Amino acid sequence: MPGSVNGRVRQDPPLPGRSPSGSPLDGPPAAGQVGTGLPARGPAVGGAHGGGSATSGTPAGDPTVSRTDAFGLPAGGAAAIGSAVGGEIVAGPDALGPDVGGARTGRGPSVRRPLPESGPTGGAADDPSAGTLAPEVGPHGRRHGSPQDGGPQDGPVAVISPLVRRLARERGLDLRRVSGSGPDGLILRADVERAAAREVDGEVSEAPTVGVGKPVGQVRTQDGAERIPLRGIRGAVAEKLARSRREIPEATCWVDADATELLAVRAAMNAAGQGAGAERISVLALLARITTAALARHPELNATVDTERNEIVRLPAVHLGFAAQTERGLVVPVVRDAGSRSTAGLSAEIGRLTRAAREGVLTPGELTGGTFTLNNYGVFGVDGSTPIINHPEAAMLGIGRIVPKPWVYRGELAVRQVVQLSFTFDHRVCDGGVAGGFLRFVADCVENPAVLLAAV
Structure with missing residues (x-):
């Protein structure tokens, strides 16, 4: 192609196997070349300014010589970064400062880099680093063109872990704009997470200080946002629920049950006690x-886990808590010695504690010490839930709303009162068989309350 030497325009002779215009000629390629017009791998690379060919011309040992092909690139595959001499990559001035179709500036001395060792096949294509000139390293170990010097780096990125690359892709980060805190500027997972946090917060900083900055979990705020301190009951509930989720490996199973017979028994009990002035029996008391x-029947579920001693502690008495929603928040009053109380006694105590919760006069003793909890979320008009266990208990029974649904009853389709029961349990204290047996017994008693008489 035309070039400029000392202000004069000259025309380089065409490469073997190409026409003067630079397009491939018909017929087989010349010796020492492949069909692309680029020279095959060998110790010599294209000739001098005065002419020559890929197979003859200026000796390859002259690192100041360069030629370009029809595409404006240094001739010869690996010669895009210089010529191969004595096991080194010799990058001439043209290779260090290539400029396709424009003027070259900043000519300087040649830079020598060791060639990567060839693999078993001896081909450069087997080594992904072949033909890549490593960036120059400054006196303080910083690479020129790195983010510390301003602007993203066009060369290789200092990342080893595929996990770090995947995390950056998922967060939409350009790794060239991330500064590594590892050895020799290696980008670590923590660097990507910090950069992602700054993107979320709207910060732009290409050279963060290691260990300094906002936490990854900081909440993004908006103008006019309201902050409500987690204090009082709300704060205590939040801490207890968070601790439960951190410590307890919980699992949940559920089943639908026909509660038609249970409601009929409740109606009969209330009718019988109406004349005596007895308090009405609630569905929650029956459950x-x-x-x-x-x-x-399953005492292993009335338990807790002592994490300090790594022991399961089975408790002899059942102190039954039940979730109650109040204006001040969610509270769980506890019915002491629930296992020794009758259905009427349970109903009376649940009613008393519910009124005290609404009035905000529950004592600390009435809010602590539970061993098992009932969660009647059916009062909110929902069918099911996967509740969080009331730490440090081991299980919780959830009760959905009772609604009329199509149901196969005695071999025929009928409309029955159906409830969904869910059971969440700590998998450390029991396996699924125990949990399933517990829930199945509860469902059988709901569908046929006479089963309860056999357990009394």
């Missing part, structure tokens, strides 16, 4: 009575 019977 509490069924729960205490189920815990008597």
Whole structure:
């Protein structure tokens, strides 16, 4: 192609196997070349300014010589970064400062880099680093063109772990703009997470100080946002629920049950006690009575885990808590010795504690010491839930709303009152068989309350 030497325009002779215009000629390529017009791998690379060919011309040992092909690139595959001499990459001035179609500036001395060792096949294509000129390293170990010098780096990125690359892709980060805190500027996972946090916060900083900055979990705020301190009941509940989720490996199973017979029994009990002035029996009290019977059959669920001693502690008495929503927040009053109370006694105590919760006069003793919890989320009009266990207890029974649904009853389709029961348990204290047996017994008692008589 035309070039400029000392202000004069000259025309280089065409490469073997190419026409004067630079397009490939018909016929086989010349010796020492491949079909692309680029020279094959060998110790010599294209000739001098005065002419020559890929197979003859200026000796390859002259590192100041360069030629370009029809595409404006240094001739000869690996010669894009210089010529191969004596096991080294010799990068001439043209290779260090290539400029396709424009003027070259900044000519300087040649830079020598060791050639990567060839693999078993001896081909440069087997080594992904072949033909890549490493960036120059300054006196303080910083690479020119790195983010510390301003601007993203166009060369290789200092990343080893595929996990770090994947994390950067998922966060939409350009690794060239991330400064590494590892050895020799290696980018670590923590560097990517810090950079992602700054992107979320709207910060732009290409050279963060290691160990300094906002935490990754900081919440992004908006103008006019309201901050509500987690204090009082709300703060205590938040801490307890968070601790439960951190420490307890919970699992949940559930089942639908036909509660038509249970409601009929409740109506009969209330009708019988109406004349005597007895307090009405609640559905929650009936389910509490069924729960205490189920815990008597499966005592391993009335337990807690002592993490300090790594022991399961089975508790002899059932102190039954029940979730109650109040204006001040969620509270769990506790019915002491629930296993020794009758259905009427359970109903009376649940009613008293519920009124005290609404009035905000529950004592600390009435809010602590529970061993098992009932969660009646059916009052909110929902069918199911996967509740968080009331730490440090080991299980919780959830009760959904009771609604009429199509149900196969005695071989025929009928409309029945159906409830969904869910059971969440600490998998450390029991396996799925125990949990399933507990829930199945509860469902059987709901569908046929006479089963409860056999357990009394």
